[in-house]
Amino acid sequence: MRVGIIGSGWSANAQAWALNALKFTVRESGFPQVELARAMSSTPARVESFARQYGFREWTTKEEEFFRGDLDVVVIASPNNTHAYYSLRALEAGAHIVVEKPFATNVRDAEEVTLKAERLGRKGAICLVSRLLPASVAARDLIARGDLGDVREFRAVIAHAKHAYPDTPFEWRMSKEVAGGGVFADLGVHPLDLSEYLTGQRIRRIWGRMYTLVGERVDPRTGGKVKVDTEDVGFALIELERNAVGSVEASKVSPGFEEQMRVEVHGEKGGLRFSIAEPQTLYVFKRETARVEKASRGFEEMYPWLTWPAPKSFEGWVYAYLILLKHFIEDVSGLRESAYPTLRDGLRNQILLNSFYESCFKGEPVSLE
Incomplete structure (x- = not known):
């Protein structure tokens, strides 16, 4: 290949x-x-x-x-x-x-x-x-089984500090012409995708707000200041198909959190949460037991074809690329059909992203129905 x-x-x-x-x-x-x-x-x-x-x-x-x-x-x-x-x-x-x-x-x-x-x-x-993190896979399975009952709320935050400081130089991600958008185009696409992927429901309406907190940066090529026309932070309120609601926050101005994503899903019978910092750990609350349970499933347990890394070690974001490429290559080679985010999934995600920006510019919610 x-x-x-x-x-x-x-x-x-x-x-x-x-x-x-x-x-x-x-x-x-x-x-x-x-x-x-x-x-x-x-x-x-x-x-x-x-x-x-x-x-x-x-x-x-x-x-x-x-x-x-x-x-x-x-x-x-x-x-x-x-x-x-x-x-x-x-x-x-x-x-x-x-x-x-x-x-x-x-x-x-x-x-x-x-x-x-x-x-x-x-x-x-x-x-x-982010779909391929063990915690994401386990969360989706748990929700699909009905362990949380009807989903009522989705909440996610994805953030780091790359653009937090005024002396951070201009880069292509700060240009709308090149990047298409700011932090939502770069980071917010992940929780937007998870809001539908985990819950099994489509977003039917979205409200967006975005802010450019540092409006000028120094261009390292010229030494002069240039305008930043992409957002540093953004917020989206979402309505899902079956009366569930949610929120997504994306930020590049969060000092002390160089890379984080936190996801929560709440239903009529309980809730769950996980973080990219613990990609193998899912915290689940069930009303019937009235306590939070910690469920750990390692990359090797979730993906038995792995010989390394060992379960329960911290692998980080890059291992999710490994899972995606493995599944994709075995699919296109004809070895077996495997699940991965397809072009159709990417198109849907682009629709969500553009609807977020449309709402920001209009100052009103946008319907996706």
Whole structure:
């Protein structure tokens, strides 16, 4: 299975690590050998360093050298406004695609890629990897069994401190033209996705509010100040299908919390909560027992094909990429059908994201029905 990757930033590093780790972690027989064939990024020195670090056979800054029609899978981990363009190029070159979230910067582009893939018979995954945390899987199963009864409330916070300080320099995620949005496009997509994925209900109405708390930043390339036109913090109130309600908060101005996501779901019979800081631990309250129970299920227990890491160790976010890539590769190789966030899931997530921004701009709720 020949894999190429576009990008050399954090996401590209996480996915290149996960692609390398597959050969050490998958104990199942028949899983295809993954060849790290080619890397592409815009800066020659950076892409060479990246490719050498992770063992890619070739690297380039030129599209015509990257899209030669010999790749089975293309991983797209470049800035958001290039996702749709590179997805279409990869599909046309005969590859399946793995696309970092958000899928695109607008619904039209996400839909175009989805329909193109379906017409060509190609498959795609979107990196909504919070679905794959053991706590998320266990929570969804528990809710689907009816252990909480009818779901009444969903609550989630995702936050870190990347943009908390005024002296943090300008980067592409602070440009709406490139990123499509701010913290909700970068982080909020995960809890928005979980609100529907965990509860099994679709959002029917959304209210959004967003704030840019630091309006100017220093551009490190020029030394001058430039305007920031994406949000640092945002809030969404949601109404779900069966009279459930919820809230999602996303922030990049939370010092002391470099990476966190907390999720709660409450129903008529009890509630649950979990955190990315404890990706294997689910806290469940049941009215019938009147106490909170701690349930721990390790990555190895949830995904028995893993040989490492050991259960009950802290794995962090990057291991969810490992699960996604393993499931995707075995699916496109014909080994077996496996669950992962598809292009259709990514399109739905893009609709939720754009509806949030539409509500912010209009100052009123937006219906998704």
